[in-house]
Amino acid sequence: MSVFAESQTQETFVVNLGPQHPATHGVLRVKLTMDGEYIDRAEPILGYIHRMHEKNAEVGTWAQFMPNTGRMDYLHALAYNFGYSIAVERAAGIEVPERAEYIRVITCELNRISSHLLWFGAFVLDLGGFTPLLYAFDDREQLLDLLETVTGSRLTYCYYRFGGLYNDIDENFVDGSRAFIKRLRSRMPMYHNLVTKNIILMKRLIDIGPISAEMCRKYGATGPVLRGSGINFDVRKNEPYSVYPELDFDVPVYSECDCMARYMVRMDEIDQSMRIIEQALDKLPDGPIKPEKVPKLIKPPKGDYYAAVEAARGTFSIRLVSDGTNKPYRLKLRSPTFSNLSLYEEASKGMLLADALALMGSLDLVIPEIDR
Amino acid sequence: MNLQSEPVWLLVSLVAVIAFAALNAAYLVWVERKGAGHIQRRIGPKEVGPFGLLQPLADGAKLMSKQLLVPKGVDPVLFKVAPILVLVPAIMSFVTIPFSETLVGRDINLGLLMIFAFASVNVLGILIGGWGSRNKYAVISAVRAVSQNIAYEVPMLVIVLSIVMVSHTLNLNEIVRQQAGFFWHWNIFRLDLSLLMPVSFLVFFVCMLAETNRAPFDMAEAESELIAGAFTEYSGMGFGVFFMGEYANIVIGCALAVILFLGGWQCPFGVASGWWWFLIKLYALIWSVVWIRWTYPRTQFYGLLNLSWKILIPIAFVNLILTSAQMKLDNLF
Numbered sequence: 001m002s003v004f005a006e007s008q009t010q011e012t013f014v015v016n017l018g019p020q021h022p023a024t025h026g027v028l029r030v031k032l033t034m035d036g037e038y039i040d041r042a043e044p045i046l047g048y049i050h051r052m053h054e055k056n057a058e059v060g061t062w063a064q065f066m067p068n069t070g071r072m073d074y075l076h077a078l079a080y081n082f083g084y085s086i087a088v089e090r091a092a093g094i095e096v097p098e099r100a101e102y103i104r105v106i107t108c109e110l111n112r113i114s115s116h117l118l119w120f121g122a123f124v125l126d127l128g129g130f131t132p133l134l135y136a137f138d139d140r141e142q143l144l145d146l147l148e149t150v151t152g153s154r155l156t157y158c159y160y161r162f163g164g165l166y167n168d169i170d171e172n173f174v175d176g177s178r179a180f181i182k183r184l185r186s187r188m189p190m191y192h193n194l195v196t197k198n199i200i201l202m203k204r205l206i207d208i209g210p211i212s213a214e215m216c217r218k219y220g221a222t223g224p225v226l227r228g229s230g231i232n233f234d235v236r237k238n239e240p241y242s243v244y245p246e247l248d249f250d251v252p253v254y255s256e257c258d259c260m261a262r263y264m265v266r267m268d269e270i271d272q273s274m275r276i277i278e279q280a281l282d283k284l285p286d287g288p289i290k291p292e293k294v295p296k297l298i299k300p301p302k303g304d305y306y307a308a309v310e311a312a313r314g315t316f317s318i319r320l321v322s323d324g325t326n327k328p329y330r331l332k333l334r335s336p337t338f339s340n341l342s343l344y345e346e347a348s349k350g351m352l353l354a355d356a357l358a359l360m361g362s363l364d365l366v367i368p369e370i371d372r
Numbered sequence: 373m374n375l376q377s378e379p380v381w382l383l384v385s386l387v388a389v390i391a392f393a394a395l396n397a398a399y400l401v402w403v404e405r406k407g408a409g410h411i412q413r414r415i416g417p418k419e420v421g422p423f424g425l426l427q428p429l430a431d432g433a434k435l436m437s438k439q440l441l442v443p444k445g446v447d448p449v450l451f452k453v454a455p456i457l458v459l460v461p462a463i464m465s466f467v468t469i470p471f472s473e474t475l476v477g478r479d480i481n482l483g484l485l486m487i488f489a490f491a492s493v494n495v496l497g498i499l500i501g502g503w504g505s506r507n508k509y510a511v512i513s514a515v516r517a518v519s520q521n522i523a524y525e526v527p528m529l530v531i532v533l534s535i536v537m538v539s540h541t542l543n544l545n546e547i548v549r550q551q552a553g554f555f556w557h558w559n560i561f562r563l564d565l566s567l568l569m570p571v572s573f574l575v576f577f578v579c580m581l582a583e584t585n586r587a588p589f590d591m592a593e594a595e596s597e598l599i600a601g602a603f604t605e606y607s608g609m610g611f612g613v614f615f616m617g618e619y620a621n622i623v624i625g626c627a628l629a630v631i632l633f634l635g636g637w638q639c640p641f642g643v644a645s646g647w648w649w650f651l652i653k654l655y656a657l658i659w660s661v662v663w664i665r666w667t668y669p670r671t672q673f674y675g676l677l678n679l680s681w682k683i684l685i686p687i688a689f690v691n692l693i694l695t696s697a698q699m700k701l702d703n704l705f
Contacts, residue, residue, distance in 0.1 A: 015508050022599060037512065037673070128587065128594060128670025134412040200588055200669050353512075354597050354672055 012040050019048045023126050023357045026367030030344075030360075032353075039356050042348045044341055046371050053372040057331040062088055062298045063162065065331070070156040072335060073369040075118055077157040078104075078111040079311035085160040086241055087307035087318040091300035094163040099287040101243045103169055104160060106280045107147060109273040110177065111157070113184070114143040115312035116266045116273075119364045123263070124195060126361035127204055132195050139184055146176045162298060164290035174281055181274045188271065196267065205260035209359030211347050212257055219343040222336050223314025224269065225363060228262035230255030235310035247279045259362040266364070297326050313337050313364050335369045385477035389466040396623050397616035398428035404662050411666045438608035443505075446605060450504030454602075455610050457497030458617030461490035465624045470545040472637045472647035483544040484536065487628065488529065491583065494621060495521040498585075498592055501614070502602035513601030516673060517592035520582060523680035528579035530688035531572045534695040535632050538565040548636030555640035560633040566695040568687075573633045575684050575691075580625035582676065584618065587665035591673055626657040 018029040027048035033041040053072060057065040069084045070077035082104060089096060096104075121136035144154045150169050151159040159166055195201060211221070213229045226233055234251040236244045252268035254261035300322040308317035314336025321330040340363045348356040402417065402424065409416025417424030442448055468483035470476040480486065495517055502514025538559075539547045551558050559565070560573045582589040593601040600606075603614050630636055630653045637650040671679070 013508060023597065124669060128590070129668060130408070131412050131666050134414065138413065198669065200671050200675075203675055204669065204672050352673065354594070354670075357597055 011035075017042075023360065024367070025122060025365060028341075028365060028367045028370070034353070037353050039348050039351050039353060042345050042356065044344055048371065049368050050371045051368075054331055054333060057328050059327070061326050062092075062300070062328060065328070066160075067156070067158040070153075070158050071368065072333070072372055073311060073313065073316070073337075073366050074155055075115040075366055076111055076312035077155065078108045078159060079309050079316060081157060081160040082108050082242075083307055083309040083311075083316050083318050085162060086309065087305055087320050088162050088298065088300065090307055091303065091305040091320055091322055092162065092298050093300075094294060094298075095291055096163055097288050097291060098243070098285050099168075100164040100289045102280050102284050103165055103289065105243055105247070106169075106177065106277050106284075107150070107159065109276045109280075110143055110147060110180075112312045113270050113273050114140045114147075116270050117143075119266060119312075120191070120195075123361040123364075124201070126357055127201065129195070129198075129201070132191070135187075135191070139187060142180050142183065146173065146180060149173060149176075161290065161294075163294045164288070168289045174284070177277060177281060181278060184270070184274065188267075192267070196263070202260070204355075204358055205258065205263055205362075206256075207258050207260075208355050209259045209347065209351070209362060210257045211262075211343060211359075215343050215346060219346075220339040221314070221343055222339065223311070224262050224265040225314065225340050225343075227251065227253050227265045228362075229257045235308050235315050239308055241307070241309060243280070244276075246283070247276050249276050249279075259358050262362040262364075299324060299326050308334075311336060313366065313369070314340060333372060335372065337363070337365050338370045341365060341370055385467065389477055390463055393463045393466055393620045393623070394616065397619040398432060400619045400622065400658065401431065401615070402428050403659070404665075407659070407662045408666045411663070432612070435609050435612035440610050441605075441607040443605050445506050447504040447506065450500045451605070452610070454497050454501030454504060455606070455613035455617065457500060458494055459497075459613050459620065461493040461497075462617050462620035462624055465490045466620075468544055469624070469627050470548055470631065470636060471650050472645075473545065473549070475647050476545055479543070479545050481541070481543045484532065484542040484547075487544075487624065488532070491621070491624070492521075492525065494617070497617070498602050501606070505602065505605040507604050509598045509600075510602045510604050513592045513594075513598045513604075517585065517602065520585070520589065520591055520676060523677050524579045524582040524684075527575055527680060527684040527688040528583065530685070530692055531576045531579070532632065534566060534572060534692050535559060537692075537695055537699065538562070544631050544636075548631055548638060551635040551638050552645075553638070553642045555635065558633065558635040558638070558640075566691065566698055568691040568694055569633075571687060572691050573629070575687055576629060576633065578679075578684065580629060581661065581664065582680070584621045584625050586622065586661055588668040588671050589676055590665075590670060591676060594670055622658060622661055623654070626654055626661065629657055630654050 012033050012035045015032045015034055016029060017032050018024040019027040024030065029045040029048060031043045031045055032039055053068050056068055066081065066084060069080035072080055088094075117136045117140045121133035124132040147157070148154050150167050150173050151157050152167070211225060211229055213231050215221070216226045216229050216231065222233070230253060232251055232253045235241070237251055249272045252265050252272065254264050300320075302324045303322055305320040305322070306317065308315055315334070316336055317334040319332040319334075320328060323329040344360065344363065348359055351359065405427070406416040406424065417427040420426040420430045442451060465487045467477035468480060468486055470479070498517045499514045502510040502517070535547070536542060539550050541547060555561065560569055562569055566572070585592045593603065598604070603611055606614060630650065634653050637645055637647055639645040639649050
């Protein structure tokens with residue numbers, strides 16, 4: 001039920017949504033030109049948290065950039081670790097042992113679940129429901145504790161190394177992961193009963209904030225936004241990397257194009273990630289977690305390299321240009337939320353303020369990843 | 373000294389009513405925070421005093437010691453008047469609430485009318501506060517509050533009208549007296565008076581939530597959309613008074629629901645009626661208001677207006693017509 005304002009020549013006024021506003025989850029600023037409660041134009045203004053990550057990469061060695069990757073999308077930091085590792089490994093021709101690949105997939109998917117859980121809570125908070133946030137955080141807390149034992153940090157991970165990992169996982173981690181999956185499996189029906197099937201929530205999400213497949217193509221939207229528009233694209237399936245081809249999982253796709261579709265995609269992805277982790281834990285081989293010999297100072301041969309991974313918010317890809325020295329010549333990052341936010345101006349036109357904020361929440365914005 | 377003599381009773385009831393309203397506002401914040409804590413699997417306030425019971429005092433001291441900031445560009449008179457306009461009518465309404473047969477500030481014959489007259493002033497306070505703040509979020513919120521209050525006052529009044537028709541009086545104490553005896557004499561169960569009585573209680577309750585700007589209808593203070601709505605620019609006790617007014621209005625709304633539908637100070641079993649029964653019912657209802665707030669997400673603004681104009685108002689009018697038809701039939705036979 002998208003309600004469009006009758007565009008009569010009425011007075012409009014400008015409201016600054018942000019950079020400090022409870023609904024923007026960070027320092028995003030949206031300049032709203034409004035006609036009453038209808039949005040005439042919503043112009044996102046970026047640059048409040050720009051940290052020159054790409055330039056940073058050019059002044060340090062290849063390995064020194066690794067911690068930066070965890071500070072872009074701080075909610076799914078391991079996918080960014082993953083993407084950068086794959087890009088450099090491809091460039092330098094480093095083989096990754098199988099055990100390391102499996103552990104990478106397990107930890108990356110655990111991190112994806114924690115990211116989606118936080119989004120779930122924050123999204124319902126945007127819609128005015130406060131309580132689910134604390135339940136989601138309760139679950140996420142278990143995950144962070146679990147990841148802390150192997151990675152050493154809780155949020156901005158720097159766990160992967162070129163060719164392997166910083167640390168091997170132990171029995172406690174394996175048992176902990178299985179226990180967590182069991183726990184979350186029993187909690188998901190509760191979330192669906194209390195939140196997904198809530199009549200108020202359904203009224204606020206169904207048919208609100210349409211994003212067509214055409215619009216996604218125009219702006220390069222990826223991830224759950226794209227899959228909520230009925231397009232089956234997932235880097236893990238379409239451009240497989242690591243050991244994903246050996247694992248059996250589905251890509252949830254909904255073709256309703258509304259906020260509810262994007263909501264359901266993410267909720268289903270939590271289930272799929274749990275399936276992936278279970279299989280990976282079963283198949284987990286023994287062996288080393290690092291290759292026999294990795295040079296201390298990596299100098300990839302001259303050339304142009306590319307790698308992409310599926311992060312929680314969409315396709316994260318890296319293009320590397322190496323000039324054969326120990327520092328990257330150029331490193332270009334393509335972060336998913338930047339493209340997903342770009343369509344906001346077109347998608348929110350003519351919407352009511354509250355609906356537009358539901359739409360913004362359904363895009364799952366992480367601001368430090370838009371402004372790198 | 374004769375307590376019932378006119379000037380003494382006036383003074384006593386005034387002080388008692390203000391104390392009751394202030395105490396309720398303070399401790400309902402505690403109930404709200406503690407209740408929210410337990411609903412969300414945390415503890416809630418616990419540091420200040422046993423079970424955090426002194427927390428409201430600490431909050432009050434903090435709010436009073438803060439500077440009452442009047443930002444540049446606001447309308448200073450309207451800005452300062454608005455909180456008072458929210459709180460005073462709510463306190464005035466307490467005067468006619470019968471806590472027990474004798475414990476009532478003013479047993480006047482137009483008590484119900486007086487409460488609704490004062491309840492309409494409340495929204496004026498929010499409008500003036502939002503308008504006087506000269507803040508775009510505050511203005512949006514103020515406009516929302518007005519259209520919401522108009523939309524919900526209509527079904528609420530029509531429902532109350534049907535109660536007035538069956539009880540033939542606007543005196544609140546008299547309405548309670550007519551519900552004496554076992555609990556099936558309460559208006560909510562009096563299907564012999566009107567077939568739709570339980571439904572009309574539900575409509576009244578929903579309207580009451582919307583009238584007091586409580587979740588899921590807290591459009592005026594939708595923090596994820598409008599930051600703090602009409603109260604965005606307020607600080608210190610200006611904000612505190614708005615807050616007290618909100619809670620005082622909840623108490624008034626729930627008290628009305630108890631009086632009109634749930635038998636007021638009457639005991640459910642017809643023995644030992646008194647103010648304690650009134651308070652038990654009142655706080656049970658207030659608790660359900662808190663419960664609802666922490667369970668549901670916020671409705672959409674047009675969803676809220678649709679609910680009122682398309683569902684609640686027709687139900688209210690059908691109820692009114694049915695009730696009058698039933699009364700006429702009773703007279704015939």
